[in-house]
Amino acid sequence: DAGVIQSPRHEVTEMGQEVTLRCKPISGHNSLFWYRQTMMRGLELLIYFNNNVPIDDSGMPEDRFSAKMPNASFSTLKIQPSEPRDSAVYFCASSTSAGDEQFFGPGTRLTVL
Amino acid sequence: GQSLEQPSEVTAVEGAIVQINCTYQTSGFYGLSWYQQHDGGAPTFLSYNALDGLEETGRFSSFLSRSDSYGYLLLQELQMKDSASYFCAVNYYNQGGKLIFGQGTELSVKP
Numbered sequence: 734d735a736g737v738i739q740s741p742r743h744e745v746t747e748m749g750q751e752v753t754l755r756c757k758p759i760s761g762h763n764s765l766f767w768y769r770q771t772m773m774r775g776l777e778l779l780i781y782f783n784n785n786v787p788i789d790d791s792g793m794p795e796d797r798f799s800a801k802m803p804n805a806s807f808s809t810l811k812i813q814p815s816e817p818r819d820s821a822v823y824f825c826a827s828s829t830s831a832g833d834e835q836f837f838g839p840g841t842r843l844t845v846l
Numbered sequence: 847g848q849s850l851e852q853p854s855e856v857t858a859v860e861g862a863i864v865q866i867n868c869t870y871q872t873s874g875f876y877g878l879s880w881y882q883q884h885d886g887g888a889p890t891f892l893s894y895n896a897l898d899g900l901e902e903t904g905r906f907s908s909f910l911s912r913s914d915s916y917g918y919l920l921l922q923e924l925q926m927k928d929s930a931s932y933f934c935a936v937n938y939y940n941q942g943g944k945l946i947f948g949q950g951t952e953l954s955v956k957p
Contacts, residue, residue, distance in 0.1 A: 764943050766944075775948075775949045775950060776947040776950070777947075778944065778945065778946065788944075789944060824888060824889070826889075830943070833877065833879065833894040833896070833943075834879075834891040834894065835891065835943065835945060836891075837888035837889050837890065838888060839887075839888055
């Protein structure tokens with residue numbers, strides 16, 4: 734089992750550029766979660782999907798952030814335009830609908846200059 | 847709103863027992879989870895309490911008391927590799943397993 738796969742692992746970009754983060758959940762998992770982690774704000778839930786449908790996006794900071802899950806094996810988190818305050822580690826996690834445990838990917842470290 | 851409080855740092859020595867507390871101000875959740883995160887790594891699941899009481903998994907145990915809005919993670923026979931951050935999280939199972947995390951406790955294990 735490959736686990737949750739995220740790409741890229743590191744991204745450095747300039748303010749104003751579009752950033753797309755990618756996630757492949759574990760096969761058979763019905764729920765997918767996007768988190769952001771910073772020293773100041775800790776681990777924040779941004780949005781999550783169940784059976785490819787967005788359930789709760791109340792954690793998405795603003796309209797510059799958007800997420801999609803076109804099928805059960807792929808999700809994207811897009812930031813457009815990016816700002817320095819978006820610099821953080823972004824984690825994707827997946828679980829079964831009945832699962833107690835979320836499996837986290839290795840994260841994408843985003844730096845916006 | 848939802849609020850979970852944990853100590854920011856705990857220090858202990860190898861072989862000792864340490865307890866990391868988590869108090870919360872939220873309702874309607876289904877259980878309390880604990881995750882471990884090493885520097886530069888991803889959070890990994892440790893335990894989940896759906897019911898009040900103690901859950902034991904090897905050297906780690908977790909406890910939940912809904913009446914006291916309180917839980918804890920107990921680590922026994924501490925090892926250097928246990929140095930990491932530990933997060934409690936409330937689990938909203940009825941909302942697709944949504945987790946809301948506390949700010950984390952950084953545990954340092956000294957020789």
